[in-house]
Amino acid sequence: MTLVAAPLALAAAFGIVTFLGSGAATGAAPSEPVDGAELFATQCSSCHGLDGLGVEGRGPTLEPEGEASADFVLRTGRMPMATTDRQAHRGPVRYSEEEIVALVEHVGMIGSGPDTPNIEIEGADVSNGGELYRLNCAACHVASGAGAPIGGGRQAPNLLEATPTEVGQAIIVGPGSMPVFSEFEPQELNDIAAYIHEALTDDDTTSASRFGGAGPVAEGLAAWILALIPLVALTRWIGRPKDGRDHPEDAAGPDGDDGEPSIDDGTEDSELVST
Ligand code: HEC
Ligand code: HEC
Incomplete structure (x- = not known):
């Protein structure tokens, strides 16, 4: 009986899955x-501008841009x-995949800039990429x-979030005040992207945690707070008479007074002044 039921159940499950699958597919299609x-x-x-040629004081012409940018x-x-x-800064992506593809195609028709390079970091020469990085990129990105x-209020951003394709795009596009590098061979783009991806983001965990994580910061903060508690107590104790003289209201605080002017405050102040 189970010998018969198992294949039947399997077939039923398969039927439901394929039914749901086709339903989902047709549901997505009519967009x-x-x-x-x-x-x-x-x-x-x-x-x-509607024609993409820029608006004075708002945005540049997109004529030199292309699909990559x-x-x-x-x-x-x-x-x-x-x-x-x-x-311009990295931030949340505002559009769906289809919208991005459509906008990229449209800007590609306005401008004469390059298309997105095909970056392949598998099997790339990471050490050559490291050399090229130090020669061409480290001056700004460190x-x-x-x-x-x-300078000029501009910032070369952290590269740890950039995907290999974005690295390739940035190199040939020169976004914002980054220069355009047009002399690299396709293989060299792969090498630099691989270096940034593997050496800077993955393997070197110290640099990743130094710039991305909160570990050392939190530890440092804890040490500070531990050191500060006795220090603050000490300064309050040492500083009390002096504080009282400069700010009569403050002197009343530690005594449990609510700080309202009162006869007690007056006598305390006059005592302090007389010493
Ligand atoms: C003269 C300084 C300078 C040099 C040299 C430079 N960059 Fe940049 N880079 C910048 C600036 C500035 C930006 C930010 C651009 C913007 O305003 O959008 C940037 C942005 C980037 C980004 C985008 C990062 C992100 O997360 O959004 C990548 C990737 C990048 N650069 C890679 C490189 C590589 C690889 C090289 C070397 C081939 C290089 N840069 C050389 C200044 C520089
Ligand atoms: C509020 C104004 C504003 C809007 C809206 C805006 N842009 Fe821009 N765009 C700019 C400015 C300013 C720059 C120059 C940025 C720089 O030099 O750092 C720019 C630069 C660009 C660049 C060149 C990037 C580079 O640095 O090489 C492209 C491509 C671009 N915009 C596409 C678009 C697209 C596509 C949209 C609509 C989804 C859009 N922009 C909406 C103001 C705007």
């Missing part, structure tokens, strides 16, 4: 194709910018990838 031009008009044209700014949450007076201010 409308996203119109990139329309989305650009509502989301981007206030700063870049559009994909980069949308997937790192840099665009749409909230304000125009600061550098050796650990933690980033640093580069």
